[in-house]
Amino acid sequence: MTHLVQGPGGFSPAGQPPRRKICVVGLGYIGLPTAAILADRGYEVVGVDVRPDVVATINAGRIHVVEPHLDTLVEQVVREGKLRAETSPCEADVFFLCVPTPITEDHRADLSYVEAASESIKPYVRAGNLIILESTSPPKTTEDVVIPHAVPEHLAIGEDVYVAHCPERVLPGRILIEAVENDRIVGGMTPACTQQVLDFYRTFVRGNIHATSAITAEATKLVENAFRDVNIAFANELSILAGKLGADPFEIIELANHHPRVNILTPGPGVGGHCISVDPWFLVEAAPEVTPLIRTARNVNDSKPHFVIEQVRAAAASVEKPVIGCLGLAYKSDVDDLRESPSLEIVRDLAGAGLGELRVCEPYVTAEQFKEFPLSSVEETIAESNILVLLTDHSPFRELSADDLAGKHLIDTRGIWRKVMAEGPAVRPSLPIDPGCDNVIRRAA
Ligand code: SAJ
Numbered sequence: 001m002t003h004l005v006q007g008p009g010g011f012s013p014a015g016q017p018p019r020r021k022i023c024v025v026g027l028g029y030i031g032l033p034t035a036a037i038l039a040d041r042g043y044e045v046v047g048v049d050v051r052p053d054v055v056a057t058i059n060a061g062r063i064h065v066v067e068p069h070l071d072t073l074v075e076q077v078v079r080e081g082k083l084r085a086e087t088s089p090c091e092a093d094v095f096f097l098c099v100p101t102p103i104t105e106d107h108r109a110d111l112s113y114v115e116a117a118s119e120s121i122k123p124y125v126r127a128g129n130l131i132i133l134e135s136t137s138p139p140k141t142t143e144d145v146v147i148p149h150a151v152p153e154h155l156a157i158g159e160d161v162y163v164a165h166c167p168e169r170v171l172p173g174r175i176l177i178e179a180v181e182n183d184r185i186v187g188g189m190t191p192a193c194t195q196q197v198l199d200f201y202r203t204f205v206r207g208n209i210h211a212t213s214a215i216t217a218e219a220t221k222l223v224e225n226a227f228r229d230v231n232i233a234f235a236n237e238l239s240i241l242a243g244k245l246g247a248d249p250f251e252i253i254e255l256a257n258h259h260p261r262v263n264i265l266t267p268g269p270g271v272g273g274h275c276i277s278v279d280p281w282f283l284v285e286a287a288p289e290v291t292p293l294i295r296t297a298r299n300v301n302d303s304k305p306h307f308v309i310e311q312v313r314a315a316a317a318s319v320e321k322p323v324i325g326c327l328g329l330a331y332k333s334d335v336d337d338l339r340e341s342p343s344l345e346i347v348r349d350l351a352g353a354g355l356g357e358l359r360v361c362e363p364y365v366t367a368e369q370f371k372e373f374p375l376s377s378v379e380e381t382i383a384e385s386n387i388l389v390l391l392t393d394h395s396p397f398r399e400l401s402a403d404d405l406a407g408k409h410l411i412d413t414r415g416i417w418r419k420v421m422a423e424g425p426a427v428r429p430s431l432p433i434d435p436g437c438d439n440v441i442r443r444a445a
Contacts, residue, residue, distance in 0.1 A: 019200065020044055023092035025117045027054055029065055029337070030134060030168045031098030033175045036073045039082035041204045046092065047085040058085040066336035067175050094130045094200060097121075097146065102274065107281040107298075109138045111145050116151035125152055127160040130197055130387070134168050136221050136275065138282040139228070141165070142189060142214040152435075158190030159410060164197040165214045167221035171380045172273070172335045183207040187217025219283075226294050231265045233297035236304045239267035243307075250415035252392050253445060267307045269391050269413040270342025271301040272331025277340045294324050305346045308389070308413055313355055315409045316440075322356025325385030327378075328392025329362040329370070336364040343391035345431040347373065348363045359385050382408075391416060 020043060024035040027049040039045040057064045061075040077083040085288065089095070099113035100371045125131065131150055133142050147157060155161045165187045170178040184205050188194030193200045194211045201209050212220070223366055232273035242249035253264045271277045280298050280372060284291045316322035338344050347360055349371065361381040367374070378396050382388070387409040390397060393416045402420050410417060 019093035024096040026099035039077035055085040158192040160191040162196040165217045187214040230297040233300040250340040270304040272341040316355040325381040
């Protein structure tokens with residue numbers, strides 16, 4: 001880490017003005033951990049969120065999102081007076097913009113949050129300040145949105161004020177570790193912007209920090225997530241193909257991955273979350289004529305829930321009084337995040353399909369937080385269902401035994417029960433039934 005000069009109440013690399021006060025706009029899954037890490041590093045941090053309930057929760061030393069260890073850290077830095085939350089920004093030395101960048105129905109970037117956050121800090125931006133866009137954004141957002149909306153006209157970029165895009169790359173469930181340990185990219189609007197922001201990141205990041213331009217940083221982040229989306233699409237297409245061939249897709253992938261140069265990801269019910277299912281569209285929107293693969297991968301992953309529904313329909317048709325137990329609503333394992341979740345989409349469609357009664361189980365969300373469907377416990381769902389659809393591979397579902405699952409029609413969209421079923425005496429995996437679905441396990445004859 002850079003040698004820090006302890007200035008009056010702040011840290012700064014040698015030869016730079018002391019920067020002691022930080023304003024983080026947007027206290028969601030990225031903003032709150034970032035604010036807490038900086039406060040723990042000794043900065044005075046003001047977190048800003050438009051939601052008064054979120055501000056009140058944080059100022060009470062509590063958190064509104066599920067992320068390992070974040071509750072302890074926030075409680076500590078609020079108690080120590082290093083972090084406080086407000087509903088509007090204030091003067092600071094460094095401004096972080098950590099707001100959502102969702103997409104519209106027709107897959108276009110919605111930059112209204114970035115615009116509003118940029119506008120909100122403009123009255124407080126002073127010479128010497130750093131402005132950092134952490135939100136994953138379409139190429140040129142820093143130049144075309146942040147600068148015109150956040151920087152007072154009389155301040156020169158790269159001389160008076162330093163603007164950069166530093167995309168977060170953290171995996172939900174490991175945010176506090178990865179925000180500090182992962183390599184980071186600092187993309188400044190000018191080389192001076194890059195240097196000033198890079199030196200600042202040196203004060204709290206242990207990973208390597210790579211310097212580049214703002215547009216390259218924006219594109220790199222999108223490319224990382226598009227790469228993963230394309231690979232997951234390959235796995236999902238495989239899972240449908242294997243069904244047509246009457247083979248087990250998970251076994252094929254397991255065997256293929258023994259090849260030294262093959263690393264196929266894992267099929268599932270689709271791709272969710274506000275990252276991998278969103279960010280590739282920013283690249284498609286930027287250059288639709290040259291991104292057929294990225295667009296196709298999005299369409300393959302977005303169509304996978306349909307195949308899962310057809311699996312359930314086939315299983316329900318073979319049962320007298322179907323009671324369909326849906327295991328998981330979150331977009332991936334062991335998180336409480338339902339955004340863009342294929343699991344939730346499937347349960348909604350099943351609720352409208354009238355294939356049978358539904359039992360919905362989501363261990364990471366409470367009935368207070370989620371009112372769309374009544375939630376059942378794992379035990380109730382297992383006991384009352386004759387068809388079980390594994391949608392999100394949460395740990396509690398991974399721990400189910402062959403006896404728990406015995407006698408049920410199982411649709412295991414993520415292949416987590418293959419081993420316990422292979423060992424279990426009660427039932428045996430059977431070949432997928434048409435159309436092209438993953439593992440369906442029938443009751444033993
Ligand atoms: N998924 C599969 N099969 C797999 C892997 C994932 O179906 O083999 C599904 C998951 O179930 C989920 C979706 O893909 O629905 C995305 O999950 P994820 O764990 O792949 O990623 P995220 O969205 O939680 O986090 C990603 C990460 N990006 C990459 O790994 C390239 C993270 O590092 C980013 O910081 C994050 O997006 C982000 O904020 O952009």
